[in-house]
Amino acid sequence: MIYEGKKRIWSEYQKDIPDDHWYYVRSCIRQNFFPASERMFTEITRNVLGKDLYETPHHTTCGGIAYHCDTLPQETAMTIVARQFALMTEAGYENYVPSCITSFGNYAEILETWEEFPELEAKIRENLWKACRREFQKPKYLAHSSDLIFHWRDAIAAKAKHLLVNPHTGAPLRIVEHIGCHYAKMFPSKGEGGAEYPYVLAGMIESWGGEVVDYPERRHCCGYGFRQYHVKANRGYSISNTYKKFESMEPYHPDAIITNCPGCPYFLDRWQYVIAEQTGKTYGENGFGIPVLTYEELAGLVLGYDPWNLGLQLHQVAVEPLLDKMGVDYDPDAKYLGVNREDIMRPELPKSIRCY
C-alpha cells in the first residue's frame, strides 16, 4: 500500500463545505435502526460545535428507496424532492444536508439531471406548483451529514475524551470504514476522496487516532442492496455479500467497523448473528462479533458521551469490547435502562455469538 498514492487521489476530490447554517433532513429508517445517531448529529452540531442546524417536521421521505426499488418513477421522486427544497427555501436556508446516503445520492442525481435537462426541471417546478402551490431554490451546497462530521473532525478531536487508541498498549485501534454505495459510486466528485478510496470516514478515523483497515472487499456492498433484502427470495444474496466482506476483513482483526449509510450498519451488525447461527463462526475476539457503529455514534464515544445514551445497547453485536479498548467508562447495569432510567427489558441473548 502506497499511502501517498491515496493522499494524491484524496486531494483531487475535495468538497467545498460551508462551516455553518445547514438545513438538515433525517432518514426514513435510521431512527428505527440506530435511534441515537441523528440525535447525536444534532447534539454535536448545535451544542458541541455551536453551529446553526435547522430541521422541520414537515419533511417527508425523499422517495429514494422506492426509486431505487423501481416502484416509483423518477419524475415522482423529483417532485417529492422539489417539495423538500421548497421547505428549505421557505426556511431561508441554502445549504442542504441529508442524513441518509440514498437520499444524498437521490438529491445529487436529481440536481445533475436538472443541470443536463433544464426542461425537466421546469416541468417539475410546474408539477410542484400544481400539487401544492410551492416554489423552490436549488441548494447552493449539498453535503451528506458524514461530510459535515468529516469537515469538523479536527474540532471534534480537539474536544475528544477518548481517542481510537488503546490506552493500555498505546496502539491505534484498527477500524474498517464502510461507505454507502450511493455516497460516491454514482458521482465520484460528490464524495470526499472520490469513489475508489473515499476519505470521508478514513479521515475521521485518522483524525481520532485510529488506523484504517484496507482489505480486498472494502468496496463491496454491505449486503443490504434494496433488491437483495427487500425481495424476500433474494435475502440469501444479502447475507452472502455480508459474509464475503467479513471473510475478507477477518485476517486484519479489526476492532470496529464504522459506516455512513442507514442500511450498512444494520446489516453488518445483524447478519453477524445470523452468520454465527448458520456457520458457528464469529469474527471478533473470544467469540464476540466486530462492533459496528455509525460515525455519529463513534463521534459520540470520542466526545465522551455515555454509550447507553448513544443507543449502543440496541446493537446486535456487543460493543463492550470496543468500549474497553477505547478506555470508555460505562455501567454494565445501566445498559438496559432507558433515558428515563426505567428498565427497557433485556433481549434474549444468542448462544452462537457472545453478547452481554
Add this chain to the structure above:
Amino acid sequence: MKQNVVIIGGGIAGMEAANQLQLLGYNPIIVEQESALGGHVAQWHKLFPDMSVARDVVGRMSKSIASTNVFLDTRVVSVKSSRSHYTLSLSNGVDVTTRVVLIATGFGLFDARKKEEYGYGVYDRVITNGDLEQWMNGCADSRIPESPRSLGFVHCVGSRDLKAGNNQCSKVCCMTAVKQAIEMKELFPDSELYCFYMDLRLFGKKYEDFYINAQRDFGVHFVRGRVSEVGEDIDGRLCVKAEDTLLGKPLKIHLDLLVLMAGMVCHPQTSKVAEMLRLDVGNDGFFKSRDNLANIQESNQDGVFYAGACTGAKTIPETLAEARAVALRIHSYFNNL
C-alpha cells in the same frame, strides 16, 4: 546553400525523417526536449514482431544522422512567421529560420493513475507496460517480485475509454501485452499469466502468430472482460475482480503482479506547439491532419508537416513509413516553391 528543415521531436519519426531529408540534400535540425534521441522507443526493451532490441534500432538510426544538427534538452520557446519563413526561438538561445517545420512530437503515455480502480500508485504490485520494459532493460523495480506465481495484463488502459476521455484505440497495446506475457513466461516458466481484454486488435504482420504461440506454447490465459477493481490482501498480493464475458461469470483472482497497458495520448506539449504555429488540434487532442486519408502529413499551415504519432496512435513501421513519406512530401514542397 542547403535549405533548413526544423524537426520538432527527436523520436524515431524525427530521426528517420532527418535521415531521409539529409539524403535528399537538406539541412535537417532536430529540436529535442529530452537529453537523448529515440523517444519512447529508446525506453523499450524488445520490439515486436522480430523481438529486435530497441536500443540497437535506435542506435542504428542515431548513427545514420550522426552529422545532423541536434539540439538536445531544448524546447521551442516562440515562433515568428513571415510570408515565407518561420523563425523559431529555442530555449538554448538559438534562433533558427526555416521555410519548413516538421512536427514529430510523438505521443504521451496515458497516466494510469487516472484509472483509480486499478490502483496504480496505490498498490505496490501494480505497474505499467512502460515500467515493465524499463525493468527488462535492467532498471531495478521493487514492485516486481522475485518469483511471481501469477501475473495479469490489463489491455486498453486509457484507450477506447470514454470515461478516461480517450476514445481512440492505441493500436500497439494488445500486441505489447502478448509480447510481454510471453517474455514474462520465459523468465518465470512456472507462473500463470492472464490477459484481460475487451477485443484483441492484432492486425499487423506476424501478430496473429504471436497470439497463437502465447496460447499454445506459453499457456497464457486470455480472458475477455474488463477488470472492475483491484485490491490488496494482507500478504500484499493483488485481489483482482473482472468479468469473463465468454463464460458469463464474474471472476476473482489473486495475482503477484498486474501490468497495465497504458495507451497513447497526445503529447503534453501538443497544445503549446499548436498555439505557437496556429495548428489545428483534433478532439482527441492530437494534431489534426488536413485529412485522414491522403494528406495525413499535411497541416492547416503552409510549410508545416507532420510525421508519426503526433497525429494519432501508430506502430513503429507506420511511423517510419510516414517519416519517409513526409521527407518526399517536403522535397516536393521545396521544388514547387
